Structure formats: structure tokens, C-alpha cells
Amino acid sequence: MSETIQADICVIGAGSGGLSVAAGASQMGASVVLFEKAEMGGDCLNVGCVPSKALLAAGHAAHGAPQAARYGVDASVQAVDWARLRAHVQGVIAEIAPMDSVARYTGFGVRVVQAEARFTGPRSVEGGGIRVEAKFVVIATGSTPAVPPIPGLDGVAFLTNETVFDLAERPRRLLVLGGGPIGCELAQAHARLGCEVVLVEAKTLLGTEDPEAAEVVRLALRRDGVELHEGAAAVHAGPTGDGVDLVVRGEAGETVLSGSHLLVAVGRRVGFEGLDLARAGIETDERGRLKLDRRLRTSNRRVFAVGDAAGGAQFTHLAGFHAGIVIRNALFRLPAKSDPVLPRVTYTAPELASVGADEAALRARGQAFEVLRWPFSENDRAIAERDVDGFTKLYVSPKGRILGAVVVGTGAGEIVSLYTLAIAKKLKVSDIAGLVVPYPTRAEVAKRAAGSWYVPKLFSARTRRIVRFLMRFA
Numbered sequence: 001m002s003e004t005i006q007a008d009i010c011v012i013g014a015g016s017g018g019l020s021v022a023a024g025a026s027q028m029g030a031s032v033v034l035f036e037k038a039e040m041g042g043d044c045l046n047v048g049c050v051p052s053k054a055l056l057a058a059g060h061a062a063h064g065a066p067q068a069a070r071y072g073v074d075a076s077v078q079a080v081d082w083a084r085l086r087a088h089v090q091g092v093i094a095e096i097a098p099m100d101s102v103a104r105y106t107g108f109g110v111r112v113v114q115a116e117a118r119f120t121g122p123r124s125v126e127g128g129g130i131r132v133e134a135k136f137v138v139i140a141t142g143s144t145p146a147v148p149p150i151p152g153l154d155g156v157a158f159l160t161n162e163t164v165f166d167l168a169e170r171p172r173r174l175l176v177l178g179g180g181p182i183g184c185e186l187a188q189a190h191a192r193l194g195c196e197v198v199l200v201e202a203k204t205l206l207g208t209e210d211p212e213a214a215e216v217v218r219l220a221l222r223r224d225g226v227e228l229h230e231g232a233a234a235v236h237a238g239p240t241g242d243g244v245d246l247v248v249r250g251e252a253g254e255t256v257l258s259g260s261h262l263l264v265a266v267g268r269r270v271g272f273e274g275l276d277l278a279r280a281g282i283e284t285d286e287r288g289r290l291k292l293d294r295r296l297r298t299s300n301r302r303v304f305a306v307g308d309a310a311g312g313a314q315f316t317h318l319a320g321f322h323a324g325i326v327i328r329n330a331l332f333r334l335p336a337k338s339d340p341v342l343p344r345v346t347y348t349a350p351e352l353a354s355v356g357a358d359e360a361a362l363r364a365r366g367q368a369f370e371v372l373r374w375p376f377s378e379n380d381r382a383i384a385e386r387d388v389d390g391f392t393k394l395y396v397s398p399k400g401r402i403l404g405a406v407v408v409g410t411g412a413g414e415i416v417s418l419y420t421l422a423i424a425k426k427l428k429v430s431d432i433a434g435l436v437v438p439y440p441t442r443a444e445v446a447k448r449a450a451g452s453w454y455v456p457k458l459f460s461a462r463t464r465r466i467v468r469f470l471m472r473f474a
């Protein structure tokens with residue numbers, strides 16, 4: 001070892017989670033060493049959230065031009081210049097990259113080591129010829145694309161999120177394996193950019209989401225020309241002269257789907273090979289996941305895990321939340337626990353957003369609830385924009401507490417923050433119904449859905465009797 005450093009916190013991985021810990025801890029006065037073996041910014045910046053939203057923006061623009069005819073504006077897409085499109089996506093990454101750069105973090109006082117790290121003891125980590133003795137270590141090593149055990153797949157040059165944003169040419173016919181958020185977002189983006197797209201999903205599209213909301217996205221994907229095969233298991237893959245054949249087995253038997261490219265988007269793998277966890281006394285469960293307590297501590301109480309490495313939901317905003325928990329525990333010795341009210345959004349058009357409990361969870365825990373809803377087809381802004389797909393739905397306790405919410409429609413990802421605040425602060429429907437919401441905005445659907453709680457009470461025979469009585473003395 002050429003150098004040994006004493007540090008308060010050693011972070012392994014400079015993705016959303018690791019960077020948030022390093023930025024927060026260093027600016028609060030802790031000495032921090034940060035290891036990154038690949039690109040600063042991790043998946044979200046380089047091959048995840050950022051390029052996928054940049055690609056979707058291009059797809060929506062291409063889709064929007066012909067749609068303008070509904071406003072009496074005749075426009076059309078002349079061409080999609082794939083080289084410029086790729087430059088746009090890489091340009092967006094480059095514009096955000098300085099926020100996650102070695103220079104910025106060095107400026108915070110963080111020692112950034114661009115090397116793969118591994119444990120050499122309960123509090124010691126090594127990489128790139130540097131040994132760090134730390135009071136606390138944070139595992140922020142993220143996840144990688146899962147590769148399903150499909151016979152023949154290893155003989156195919158398939159794409160994942162790590163390669164799909166760097167294609168030199170537009171894929172002629174893209175087969176997408178997996179109908180989760182990655183599969184749906186990338187299927188729609190490519191379809192709108194003029195690719196033929198076939199999506200194969202073993203179960204149901206966006207199967208962890210509210211089925212009624214997922215149906216709105218399903219219809220939108222179909223309208224965009226995506227050929228959907230749900231309940232279809234891929235049983236074989238093989239190369240062809242100019243692409244790939246995927247054999248899928250569904251209710252109707254076996255079908256051969258041919259494409260120029262295959263994108264595998266069937267979930268993420270969280271693994272810790274190469275970290276030498278045993279050297280630090282860190283235990284994993286039978287599925288190889290870290291054993292964590294609610295304070296995000298591993299079985300070695302001085303070692304925390306954040307983000308995808310923590311083994312739960314996989315979102316950049318959750319990784320950021322985790323970072324706050326670790327900072328409170330490690331720097332301030334506060335027993336902060338990870339129990340967030342966690343919104344999630346799939347950024348298709350229309351967007352699908354949810355937060356809190358869903359119907360299945362409420363039924364499973366025997367919670368009595370009422371469903372309040374409002375469609376975008378009765379929202380003036382949506383009507384003015386001729387974009388009325390979708391609705392909002394609220395789950396409310398008998399006493400009016402908001403337990404969960406779903407929004408599917410344009411702007412859903414923005415509206416869900418209102419519900420997130422309501423649930424986090426244990427607000428009631430009256431709090432949303434009583435808000436003055438600007439007109440005409442899409443967020444009015446939240447107020448109208450909440451307001452519908454009062455309709456039977458407010459416009460009842462009893463209220464009419466009371467009003468008539470009071471009016472006698474007015």
C-alpha cells in the first residue's frame with residue numbers, strides 16, 4: 001500500500017447514494033474518502049434516469065408534431081437524425097456531470113479515489129493502492145442489469161441500459177424483454193422515434209402498479225405502435241443474420257419474434273462479489289442481500305448500506321433519502337430509521353405515479369377504506385390541451401386520512417408530490433379539498449377527488465333542510 005488514510009467516513013460507490021452521503025458528510029465537517037471504480041454519478045446520471053428521460057423527451061417531441069393537428073396546427077416529423085439525437089442524450093449527461101464530478105467533490109474536501117474498493121477489515125477498505133481506516137463505511141455499490149437464464153441468450157449481442165443509449169444507428173426493430181419501468185419507458189421512447197418495437201412481458205405490464213392505471217399506459221403504448229406480448233415467457237434466444245430471434249411461449253403457444261436488436265430489461269441484480277464482505281464481518285441472507293436494520297446498518301454496526309445496495313426499492317430519490325439516514329446515524333449519533341413515504345413515477349406518456357398504500361396492501365392488512373377519484377376528462381386544463389387520458393384515485397380511511405394515491409396522466413409525476421406531503425404529514429382529505437389550487441391546472445384533479453368525499457354529505461336532504469331553515473331568518 002502506497003498510502004494509508006484515516007477518515008471519518010469511507011464511501012464505496014459514487015452513484016446517487018454514495019455522492020449524497022459524501023456531499024452531506026463532508027460539508028458538515030466530516031473527513032470523507034469516496035471510491036468509484038467507473039463513472040462518477042453511477043447509473044442514474046450515465047445509463048439510467050438521465051439518459052432515459054432525455055431520450056423520452058426526444059420521443060415525445062417526435063410524437064407531438066403530428067399530434068399538433070388536433071389544435072389545427074399542421075406539423076410533421078421530417079426525420080429523426082440519430083447521430084444528433086445521441087449527441088443530445090450525451091449532451092444532457094455532460095451538462096449534469098459537473099455536479100457529480102471529481103473536481104466538485106474534491107472542492108468539498110472529499111478525497112476521491114478512482115478505483116475498485118474492497119474490505120480488508122471491519123473498518124478498513126482498500127483500492128487503487130490506498131488503504132482507508134474509517135470510523136464508518138458506507139456501501140453504495142448500486143446494482144447491475146439482471147440477465148435471465150434464457151437458453152441461447154449468451155450467444156446474442158443483447159442490449160441493456162448500459163449500452164442502449166449509445167447506439168450509433170436507430171434500431172430497425174427493437175425487441176424489449178421486460179415490461180417494468182425500464183421496458184415501458186424505453187419501448188415508448190423508441191416507438192415514438194420511429195422504431196418498430198415489440199415488448200415481451202412474462203406476467204403483466206407494470207405489474208406492481210395499480211392495474212387500472214397500468215391499463216392507461218398499456219393503451220398508450222399500443223397507440224404508439226408497440227406490439228405487446230404479455231404472459232409470454234421467453235424460452236429461447238438466438239442470433240440471426242441481421243439480428244435476433246426470440247422464441248416466446250404464451251397462452252397461444254410458441255411464437256418466434258424477430259428483431260434487429262434485443263433490449264433486456266427484466267430487473268436489477270444486487271451483488272457484492274469482490275467486496276470481501278466477510279473480512280468486515282458483514283452478513284448476507286440466503287438470497288445474497290445485505291442484512292440491514294432499519295437504521296441501514298449491516299451486521300457490522302459501523303458499516304451502512306444505501307441506495308440499490310440496500311436491497312429494497314430502486315430509486316434515486318430513495319438513495320438520497322438513505323444518505324440522510326446514514327448521516328444522522330453516523331455523524332450525529334441519532335437513531336434515525338429508514339421508513340420513507342416513497343413516491344414512484346414511471347415516465348411514460350401518460351406518466352404513472354403512486355405513493356402510499358395501494359388497494360392490495362390495504363385489503364391485506366384489513367384496513368377499511370374508501371376510494372375517491374377524478375378523471376382528467378373532467379379537468380379543464382386537460383380538456384383545453386386535448387390530453388385527457390388518465391385519472392387520480394385516493395385511498396381514504398373512514399375518518400378521512402389519506403392512505404395512498406395514484407395518478408396516471410400528463411403531469412402525474414408533479415402532482416404526486418402533493419399527495420406525498422399529505423401522507424407524510426398525516427393530512428386528511430379536508431386539507432386537500434380546502435386548498436386553493438390555481439385554475440386551470442392539472443393538480444385540480446387532487447382537489448376535486450378529495451372534494452368528492454363531501455358531496456354526499458354536502459348535497460344531502462339534511463343539508464337542504466338546514467339551509468332552508470336558516471334562510472327563513474336571513
Ligand SMILES: Cc1cc2nc3c(=O)[nH]c(=O)nc-3n(C[C@H](O)[C@H](O)[C@H](O)COP(=O)(O)OP(=O)(O)OC[C@H]3O[C@@H](n4cnc5c(N)ncnc54)[C@H](O)[C@@H]3O)c2cc1C
Nearest residue numbers: 013015016017037042043048049117142307308314315316
Ligand atoms: C434505465 C434506468 C432508468 C432509471 N430511471 C429512474 C428514474 O427515472 N427515477 C429514479 O428515481 N430512479 C431511476 N432509476 C434507478 C436509479 O438509477 C437507481 O436507483 C440509482 O442510480 C441507485 O443509486 P445507487 O447510488 O444506489 O447506485 P448506482 O447509481 O448504481 O451507483 C453505484 C456506483 O458504485 C460503483 N461501484 C460498485 N462497486 C464498487 C466498488 N467495489 N468500488 C468502487 N465503486 C464501486 C459503481 O461503479 C457505480 O458508479 C433508473 C435506473 C435505470 C437502470
Ligand SMILES: NC(=O)c1ccc[n+]([C@@H]2O[C@H](COP(=O)([O-])OP(=O)(O)OC[C@H]3O[C@@H](n4cnc5c(N)ncnc54)[C@H](O)[C@@H]3O)[C@@H](O)[C@H]2O)c1
Nearest residue numbers: 148178179180181182183201202265266267314345346347
Ligand atoms: N421511472 C423510474 O423511477 C424508473 C425507471 C426505470 C427503472 N427504475 C428502477 O429500476 C429498477 C429496474 O427496472 P426494470 O424495469 O428493469 O425492472 P422491474 O423488476 O421493475 O420489471 C421487470 C419486468 O420484467 C419482467 N420479467 C422478468 N423476467 C422476465 C423474462 N424472462 N421475460 C419477460 N419478462 C420478464 C417482470 O415480470 C417485470 O415486469 C426498478 O426497480 C425501478 O425502481 C425506475
